[in-house]
Amino acid sequence: MSQKVNGVIAHSKGKAVSVETVVVPDPGPGEAVVQVQACGVCHTDLHYREGGINDDFPFLLGHEAAGVVESVGAGVTGMEPGDFVILNWRAVCGQCRACRRGRPQYCFSTHNAARKMTLAGGRELSPALGIGAFAEKTLVAAGQCTKVNPAIRPQVAGLLGCGVMAGIGAAINTGGVGRGDTVAVIGCGGVGNAAIAGARLAGAGTIIAVDRDERKLHTAELFGATHTLNSRVSNAVEKIRQFTGGFGADVVIDAVGRPETWEQAFFARDLAGTVVLVGVPTPDLMAPEIPLIEYFGRGGSLKSSWYGDCLPSRDFPMLVDLHLQGRLPLEQFVTEEIGLGDVEEAFEKMHGGDVLRSVVVL
Known part of the structure; x- marks a missing residue:
């Protein structure tokens, strides 16, 4: 009934x-x-x-x-x-x-x-x-x-x-963050902070939080960001390179999904680094015009993360256990x-x- x-x-x-x-x-x-x-x-x-x-x-x-x-x-x-x-x-x-x-x-x-x-x-x-x-x-x-x-x-x-899984999965499943990696996360809302938490769980050595809101940057530190960057007052690409010995990050996660943040992510990664797009763009947004030689010259991977590339039956119980252990x-x-x-x-x-x-x- x-x-x-x-x-x-x-x-x-x-x-x-x-x-x-x-x-x-x-x-x-x-x-x-x-x-x-x-x-x-x-x-x-x-x-x-x-x-x-x-x-x-x-x-x-x-x-x-x-x-x-x-x-x-x-x-x-x-x-x-x-x-x-x-x-x-x-x-x-x-x-x-x-x-x-x-x-x-x-x-x-x-x-x-x-x-x-x-x-x-x-x-x-x-x-x-x-x-x-x-x-x-x-x-x-x-x-x-x-x-x-x-x-x-x-x-x-x-x-x-949804959101927490998308962010954690973007770091661990899609981005393949590993021990000692350098990671930058652009956009520190729910998904971005989850990506920061995921990078921390995976053992990243440097985790850079990027946002235009100081409140969000403070919160990002609670989830494991080792460095914060206000892109309203600093050039995000230059500062990410500064925080990573001049090389750029191994993995850059765009948790915003706008042409300007995707372009920042593209140029802020190390040679052969990985860009992960997990922020959801609106249908009217277009990819930035970047010379094709820039794609060839940097190598690496440009990835979209669907739901953090998760498998719920595998990932949900594991993340619940990590939370109950005090690690998430x-x-x-x-x-x-x-x-x-x-x-x-x-x-x-x-x-x-x-x-x-x-x-x-x-």
């Missing part, structure tokens, strides 16, 4: 979100209903509200979440009601060309729940990233649920479902805990750079 719950809805581009009744159907084959306990407010949710992802309004926002499985549909194995899970938006298929080649983190056919959640009047909702977790309960594909140690607080566990300070990402009715205000705080993460607690 379907259930009625409260959820945060975006009806049209730029319009303030509202809390409304959402109808959650029983799970179909391969699906699960999850009682959401906490969900982070991510920039991607704001992009949905602003029409920056697509125009499939109305959206049920929220995707950076953790909770408890309430019920499962036919054919679901390895998971049962009562399991504590982190939700992910890349449920791998196991059958596509990437999965068959042993690279499921690049799965080209990820899937979501087939049944639809609706408004009380019957209008179908588009759940953000196939999750829709600014709601008391949500319907997802069972593969979007990753079981983890329930000893972790939901307020911090859910952050691994996830609690430092949480600026405030709020309710469903506070999401619009959280978006405004995000615009002003006043929060690292607001987390909705249900």
Whole structure:
């Protein structure tokens, strides 16, 4: 039998979100209903509200979440009601060309729940990233649920479902940061600070945080930055070279996703260094014009990081364990805990750079 719950809805581009009744159907084959306990407010949710992802309004926002499985549909194995899970938006298929080649983190056919959640009047909702977790309960594909140690607080566990995983994975999985490497991270919001934390976990020797906001640079030091650089007052490329013996960084991570930051990352790396783009560009942005000889002359790698190139079943439990061991300070990402009715205000705080993460607690 379907259930009625409260959820945060975006009806049209730029319009303030509202809390409304959402109808959650029983799970179909391969699906699960999850009682959401906490969900982070991510920039991607704001992009949905602003029409920056697509125009499939109305959206049920929220995707950076953790909770408890309430019920499962036919054919679901390895998971049962009562399991504590982190939700992910890349449920791998196991059958596509990437999965068959042993690279499921690049799965080209990820899937979501087939049944639809609706408004009380019957209008179908588009759940953000196939999750829709600014709601008391949500319907997802069972593969979007990753079981983890329930000893972790939901307020911090859910952050691994998107932004923190994207940043840590950009450093470790995509960038391949190793012991003693020099790393620069451009943009010190949630994803950028997670990349700094990931570089620290990987044993990087020098970690340079780059931003235009002194508040964010101070926070970056808490996550492991050894050097900070305000690009509003200093030339980022020159200073990164100065901090790395004149060579440039082994790995430069662009956590902003703008032409100017990508160009900074390109020229701030060492010869044969790696650039990782994890900041999400808007569709109108174009790559900077750089002479082709510059690509040839530097060698190395230019990479895009999709969800931190993570495999949730592998990475989420490991990162939860690292947190419980005191080696990954996830609690430092949480600026405030709020309710469903506070999401619009959280978006405004995000615009002003006043929060690292607001987390909705249900």
